[in-house]
Amino acid sequence: AQRVTQPEKLLSVFKGAPVELKCNYSYSGSPELFWYVQYSRQRLQLLLRHISRESIKGFTADLNKGETSFHLKKPFAQEEDSAMYYCALSGSARQLTFGSGTQLTVLP
Amino acid sequence: NAGVTQTPKFRVLKTGQSMTLLCAQDMNHEYMYWYRQDPGMGLRLIHYSVGEGTTAKGEVPDGYNVSRLKKQNFLLGLESAAPSQTSVYFCASRGNRVQSSYNSPLHFGNGTRLTVT
Numbered sequence: 001a002q003r004v005t006q007p008e009k010l011l012s013v014f015k016g017a018p019v020e021l022k023c024n025y026s027y028s029g030s031p032e033l034f035w036y037v038q039y040s041r042q043r044l045q046l047l048l049r050h051i052s053r054e055s056i057k058g059f060t061a062d063l064n065k066g067e068t069s070f071h072l073k074k075p076f077a078q079e080e081d082s083a084m085y086y087c088a089l090s091g092s093a094r095q096l097t098f099g100s101g102t103q104l105t106v107l108p
Numbered sequence: 109n110a111g112v113t114q115t116p117k118f119r120v121l122k123t124g125q126s127m128t129l130l131c132a133q134d135m136n137h138e139y140m141y142w143y144r145q146d147p148g149m150g151l152r153l154i155h156y157s158v159g160e161g162t163t164a165k166g167e168v169p170d171g172y173n174v175s176r177l178k179k180q181n182f183l184l185g186l187e188s189a190a191p192s193q194t195s196v197y198f199c200a201s202r203g204n205r206v207q208s209s210y211n212s213p214l215h216f217g218n219g220t221r222l223t224v225t
Contacts, residue, residue, distance in 0.1 A: 043216045044214075097153070
């Protein structure tokens with residue numbers, strides 16, 4: 001079975017501070033991992049994915065297979081980063097499993 | 109190119125009523141999914157389809173049925189609505205003959221907010 005855990009339901013940081021959203025997964029094979037974001041009143045959209053190794057809007061995420069983690073990081077948070085963030089795992093071509101989400105609030 | 113379109117956007121049902129949520133995508137995607145989003149529980153997979161004419165159960169399938177008669181459409185049915193089915197429902201799709209379905213991202217609809225009283 002595949003499982004994704006996001007331990008923080010709510011996270012608040014001040015503008016300009018570093019932010020880290022935690023994601024841990026459980027899967028026996030080699031997963032593909034994603035971060036999705038949902039801004040207020042907008043649809044869910046892809047933020048970044050492990051396979052691309054890219055930085056989007058200043059966010060990065062590194063897959064740590066030893067710790068089975070895929071934490072999302074940004075060195076300097078901006079107010080427009082306030083949103084709901086979901087970590088997701090694709091363990092097969094069929095199912096994508098989501099974590100319970102972390103609501104990030106960036107305070108001015 | 110509209111992407112993924114869900115109808116309706118809002119609906120209020122009484123317990124025991126039935127309804128169908130429609131999802132349409134114009135990206136020639138093979139895989140389609142129905143999720144429900146509840147506070148504190150994230151997104152949970154209800155049913156999914158790996159191609160026209162096929163459907164499969166996800167994590168929380170009870171009380172729902174689906175059909176994929178055409179590749180571009182994925183219908184979610186509630187035969188006898190219950191208050192526990194009050195939620196926001198999201199349809200998503202991914203993967204075509206060019207992209208690998210394994211690591212291609214999901215494209216989401218705008219969601220349907222359903223209230224069952």
